Amino acid sequence: MTLNRRTLLKAGLAALAVPAVAACNNGAAARGDGEIIYWLWDSAQLPMYTECAKVFHEQNPQYSVKIEQYGWNDYWSKLVTGFISDTAPDVFTGHSSKYPLFADKGQVLAIDDYVAKDNVDLGIYQKGLADRWIGADGKRYGLPKDWDTEVYFYNSAFTEAAGISTEQLNSMTWNPKDGGTFEQIVRRLTVDSKGRRGDQPGFDKDNVKVYGLGYADAGGGDGQTSWSWYAAINGWKYSEGEPWGTKFFYGDPKFTETIGWWRGLITKGYMPTYAQAKSGVDVTTSFGAGKYAITPNGSWMLGTYGTLKQVKTKLARLPIGPVGKRMSMMNGLADTIWAGTTRRDASWAWVKFLGSQTAQDIVAKAGVVFPAVAASMPAAKAAFAKSGWDVTPFLEPVEAGDVFPYPANPNAADVTAVMTPAMESVMSFEAEPGSLAKANDDVNKILSANT
Amino acid sequence: MIFIAPATLGFVVFYIWPTLRGAYLSFTEYSLLSAPKFNGLANYERMVQDSFFWNALGVTVEYVVINIGVQTVLAVGIAMLMYRLTKSITVRAVILAPYLVANVVVALVWYWMLDVQVGIVNTFLGWVGIDPVAFFGDSHWAIPTVAGINVWRHMGYTALLVFAGLQTIPKYVYEAAEVDGSTEWKTFWRITLPLLRPVLVMVLVVTMIGSFQIFDTVAVTTQGGPINATRVIYYYIYERAFTRFDFGYASAMALVLFAILAVVSLLQLRLLRAKESDLA
Structure with missing residues (x-):
């Protein structure tokens, strides 16, 4: 694999080809105003999020979501090339080890104004989870979707x-x-x-x-x-x-x-x-x-x-x-909005939906991850029990508050x-x-x- | 002019321009997410003091020496066998087979086979009374293991190149040697190898440049570890650029590597007199 050539190619292309790339399939121009692109890396969660997108579209007919999934190893480099070539997804799954740098470089959107305007209740999430997405600058960069211990x-x-x-x-x-x-x-x-x-x-x-x-x-x-x-x-x-x-x-x-x-x-x-x-x-x-x-x-x-x-x-x-x-x-994941999106309102509507109990109940029922919304947790527990897992040991430190952040x-x-x-x-x-x-x-x- | 225009355009867009831009970026601080900032020779000064860079060069050289050394000897051996013993197309096809499997697949299959606890190779070793070897996990074994896997994949292809070279040697030299009573062993050292030199040089230059580019096997198995044992130069450049967003520094290292490869190739061509044949 000739890396230097690839490296240089990407750097060179970024400078040369921005107008050309912007016109292609993922580009902002080719899509309708209400159509947003959402990325995640976990293939096991793709079915639940497809279901979420369906419900979201029913509730908000003016918006629709196209979901794309890439494995963890490709996900982050693809995302960064998306940032520089203006083809990043409108909304994507973020990780605590990655989003601080993106926030630092102005690539993810602070959502404080939206949260205030729509009166989003941050108390519905497991204790301390929502605060993980407040960056070093004191601004909020995402709504939590799940957690892990x-x-x-x-x-x-x-x-x-x-x-x-x-x-x-x-x-x-x-x-x-x-x-x-x-x-x-x-x-x-x-x-x-x-x-x-x-x-x-x-x-x-x-x-x-x-x-x-x-x-x-x-x-x-x-x-x-x-x-x-x-x-x-x-x-x-x-x-x-x-x-x-x-x-x-x-x-x-x-x-x-x-x-x-x-x-x-x-x-x-x-x-x-x-x-x-x-x-x-x-x-x-x-x-x-x-x-x-x-x-x-x-x-x-x-x-x-x-x-x-x-x-x-x-x-x-x-x-x-x-x-x-x-x-x-x-630790946990959250949905974050790319700062470069031209569809901010649609993106926020999707993030807000994914952070709601309606969406997290759908996710919880699949029994793959623990939902961030506390009230969705019993559904997840039941789903895990069905596959033979008593997940209590994961929950106890969270309920007791004996957890520390990544x-x-x-x-x-x-x-x-x-x-x-x-x-x-x-x-x-x-x-x-x-x-x-x-x-x-x-x-x-x-x-x-x-x- | 018109006929070569598409090729020229491609060359300029995909080779010349990226090379120039890479050279420019090597004099900047560039995180990819914000505009490059010119910082003169700072990246190069950093490189001199960066122990990871020197370690990466050392590890890469170790890899190249083992990889090319073993591979060339085996390839010449296989080519000789193909040339002197069999003309079977099936045998040639089988020898080339590993080369047809994708690098990453080869690396992953070997990674499983060489697993210390559940791998088949260590199970076999156990049957003959040898303790399990941590092929990828032991810092002394890691580079020879990676090198060995790539020898396995590439030796058939290299052997075919050498085999093609063997066929350019005129039959009459061998007939003359036979008449003079030369043994097979002597004929190989006195006739075959010297006459094979131009082809061997070409093969060496090409395989060595390829060998320096070792990346994929490391990326899907050890990822530079254990400790820094397999952090080869391309992997280090990749890490700097794509996980640490240090594109300026990564570009500088890529440029230095380019210079090193150019010098190595030139030296090889000069020292081994690639342009002349001993046949004259």
């Missing part, structure tokens, strides 16, 4: 064989010194090639058949599905002024001791080495093949775990930590570029957890250079 997905055949009860799994404790009852359970669930458990004499940590705990990667700068809750229940925060951090704390002893404990599970043989973890196709496939007893993951993965027919999967709560409670990251930042990509290799070095024992202090300095340097 993390729990442990465990192989119930393995826990039963190990004599661990559901109650034990749901009342685990954790601390950075000895890992609490959580580590005891992980140890018991680890089985070597001769069938000896991690807490039995003669356990061979170099020939492990089933690891007690799986992990997908070193977590980068957010650790969403890997270490974020351990650090949080150890009393650690990502940054000063969450979520719009101006100074990060990756060098904090509370964080480095958490990571030190976490990678200690590799030394003890309860987790695979980093090389093995990264060499796998993905953590859910290995879980499905019976290689892991427990894997932490986010609620958006429920559908994927549901397809693993060889194992019986159940959900367990995250552990209680030194701060005395359970905590989970709570570390949103306009420089998220730069922070990731520093933190991903730094965390990987620590997890592969090429650097000590103390080295994260240096990475933290680099992160803070990036932030101060860009503000």
